Amino acid sequence: MTEPVRDRRISWQPVTTQGLDRGEAGPQADFGGLYRAARRQMRLVAICAATGIVLSILIILGSVPRYIAGVTVLLDEERAELINQVSPLPSVVRSDAVVQSEIQIIRSEALALQVVDALDLDENEAFLSPPVGATQRVIDAVMSLTDPLARALSPRPPSAPSSADGVASSGATPDLKRTDRDRAAATLRDRLSVSRSGRSLVIEVSYRGYDPVLTTRIARTYGSAYEQFNLRTNNDVAVTAERWLRDRLEVVEAQSISAAAAVQEFRVENGLLEVRGGLLTEQQQSELASQLVSASAETAGARAQLDSMEALLARAEAGGDIVTVPLARGEDQSVVQGIRRDYVEAQMRYARLADEFGADNPRALDLAATIENLRDAMRLELEQATEAARVVHAVAQSREQSLQADLSAATRIGSDGVALRGRLQQLEAIAATYAEVYRGYLNSLEVTLQQQQFPISVVKIISDASIPTGAISPQKKSVLIMGMMLGILLGAFLGAVRELMPKPLRSASAMREDTGLHCAGLLPRPADAGTEDGRATRMRTIQHLAEACERHSRYGSGLMVLVTPLTAAEEFGRDMPRQLGRRLAAGGARDVLLIDAVEPRDGESQPFETEEAGLHSIGLEALFVEHDGAEAPHRAGLDAVSANLRERFDVVLVLTQPLAGPVAPDAPGWPVDLAILRVPWGSVHASFVTDALVDRAAFRSVLATTVLEGADLEAARRYMSRGSYEERALHA
Structure with missing residues (x-):
């Protein structure tokens, strides 16, 4: 709640709601507001x-209505792969950059000129000079007004550089004149729209024009021109590649023949003969190395067998049993196996007899002699096998040494030609490289010739343009x-x-909140005074004003009330003081006097001429003439008149000049008890009221209440909370 005056204080206490608000203070969203x-x-x-x-x-x-027609073009990957098979220069992957490049080709001036030539658009006046609507004319008119200003604000172009002698060079200006063909191509490019469908390889080409038939023809021609452009591009690439390949084949062929001849001459000169895909010395070394490996393995096997037999023979000489006799492969082992079998059986029988009858049994003694004879026979066989193993080991060792000597000799002979063999390998590598390059160029030339005979385009029109049935614009x-x-x-x-701007006072609550002044209510405008809500609102406001007067009434001594408008507005008539006087007269006052201290406006009759029961009226001049014959009020006269009026009337209502007028309402010095301020509804702000009270200290000291007059009740409800007491009171 704001205070109207900070340096001075009015006589009444502002209305506060702090005692009613028990909630916590804090920012809240005022949805009602x-x-x-x-x-x-x-x-x-x-x-x-x-x-x-x-x-x-x-x-x-x-x-002007505009139409659109479009074709849908597919960049066919299958055809692109086919081109990769028959093209010397494989097509690149259809990445985003490649698709964007194709879009720029469609938008290019070269393709637009092809469409212009195909349809003779440079000779079509309707195309070069399309219709212009009223809206475009207005835009052009505005642009014609702003273009000179824009040109004036634009920086000037740099001057031509001076020559060596200080004189500016005046070279010939190039001819930049645009022909109808160029203008037609520029118009096509301005009205053309090319876009990619999502992330696919489909490109949508659309054209906007004023003639639906011509628009469709242009869109179709753009599709076919782009397809032909792709075919010509592929064919031009193939022709250029063929010429280049033929030139390179001649050079590479001569180089390949020279390299092969150099290899053969080097072989003949250095005796590097080739047998079964390799050099003769290399084959000999390979065979000797293989035989030496086999001989080394045989020697190692013979040595292992000899060591085993010598270990068994040493065991037998030490008295141990001979378990087996290993023989070389190919020897008859049946005799050794028979002896070993008889030896084992004799030992088993001897053991049983010795357990049953003892070692002194004659049969046991015979078996012991037999076992000894079998052991001697096995030792003899082992000695013979050991001698045979020594012979085999000696032979294998001798063969290994012989092969090793032969390999060493062959290696010494081959080391003398290491440099020759290295040079030969270099010459063979050069010859093979030239031969491979020649075969590659020859294959490329073959597929290039096939491509020229079988032209392929990676562009395919999947949806042709159709005549539009309706305009797209407007x-x-x-x-x-x-x-x-x-x-x-x-x-x-x-x-x-x-x-957001300060709002005029339109409700009693706004008056209380914005100025801190009490407000009795609203008085409707004449248009709303005859309605039911208007009558109820007026009666309620008059009742509040009467109650404010009655609270200060001192019957017996008379009550002086100053009724003052804030401004000289049309809303302030004499009806409100008259109705207030009637209400006071009907409420118990003996007599009520209305004093009109306001000069009548031009054409307005003297107010308050009708006398009613308990209600009297008189003008200011007539009042003073009646009292003492004075024509102008003065301080002594006011005091005497006021004392006389207080004795004769219970309530005296004095209608004065506006508070914000050139003459202060309390300038005559009326000794009043209270004042009522009449504020025009929806015309002044709260600051206007508070500033006016600052300048009228005497009036402010006796101010009891205010009233808003000339209210539009329907508009006033929009400034009140729905369902609030004030809003419902308008319908009472």
Whole structure:
């Protein structure tokens, strides 16, 4: 709640709601306030929306219909792979950059010129000079007004450089004159739209024009021109590659023949003969090395067998049993196996007899002699096998040494030609490289010739253009909706600006909150005075004013009330003081006097001429003439008149000049008990009221209440909380 005057204080206490608010203080969203603000500015928003719709209708009526036709082109990957098979220069992967390059080719001036030549658009006046709508004319007119300013603000082009002698060079200006063909191509490019469908290899080519048939023809021609451009490009690449390949084949062929001849001459000169794909010395060394490995393995096997037999023989000489006799492969082992079998059986029988009958048994003694004989026979066989193993080992060792000597001799002979063999390998590698290059160029030339005979295009038209059935512009629904939405946004913006700006006083609660002054209520304007709500509101406000007067009434001595308008507004008539006087007279006052101290306006009759029961009226001049014959009021006269009036009347209502007028309402010095301030509804701000009270200290000291006059009740409700006491009181 704001205080109207900070340096001075009025006589009454402002209304406060601190005792009623028991909630915690803090920022809260005032949705009710937002709703009331939206309700107040609804008319402005509706006007702006209607204006936007009207402007949209004018734009639609002033626009020329435009049509669109398009073709859909596919960059075929299967055909691209086929080109890779028959092309000397494989096609690159269809990446994003490649697709964007194809889009720029379609937008290029070269392709536009092909379409112009195919349809003779440079000779078509309707194409070169399309119709212009009223909307475009308005835009062009605005641009014609702003272009000179833009050119004036643009920097000047740099001057021509001076020559060596200080004189500016005046070279010939190149001829940049644009022909009809160039203008037609530029128009095509301006109205052409090329886009990629998502992340696919499909390109959509569309053209916008004013003639649906010509628009369709242009779109179709663009598709076929792009397809032919791709075919010609592939064919040109193949022809250029063929010429280059033929030139390279002649050079590579001569180089390959020279390299092969150099290899053969080097072989003959150095005796490097080749047998079964390799040199003779190399084959000999390979065979000797292989035989030496085999001989070494045989020697190692013979030595292992000899060591085993010598170990068994040493064991037998030490008295141990001979378990087996290893023989070389190919020897008869049946005799050794028979002896070993008889030896084992004799030992088993001897053991049983010795266990049953003892070692002294004659049969046991015979078996012991037999076992000894069999052991001697096995030792003899082992000695013979050991001698045979020594012979085999000696032979294998001798063969290994012989092969090793032969290999060493062959290696010494071959080491003398290491440098020759290295040079030969270099010459063979050079000859093989030239031969491989020659075969590659020959294969490329073959597929290039095939491509020229079988032209392939990676571009395929999958959807041709059709004649459009309706115009794409102006889009009536979209334009209307956009105009309405822009109007609503503009209205909302203006309404927000109006709401953020200080608002005039339109409700009693606003008067109390913004100025800190008590307000008795609203008095409706004449248009609302005859309605039921208007009558109820007026009666309620008059009742509050009467109650404010009665609280200060001192019957017997008379009550002087100053009724002062804030400004000289048309809303302030004599009805409110008259009705207040009637209410006071009907409420118990013996007599009520109305004094009109306001000069009548031009053409206005003298007020308060009708006398009613308990209610009297008189003008200021007539009052003083009646009292003492004076024509002008003065301080002594006012005191005497006031004392006389207090004795004769219970209540005296003095209607004075405006508070904010050139003459202060308390300048005559009326000795009043209280004052009522009449504020015009919706015309002044709270600061105006408080500033006026600062300059009128005497009036402020006796101010009891205020009243808002000339209220538009329907508009006033928009500034009150829905369902509040004040809002419901308007319907009482």
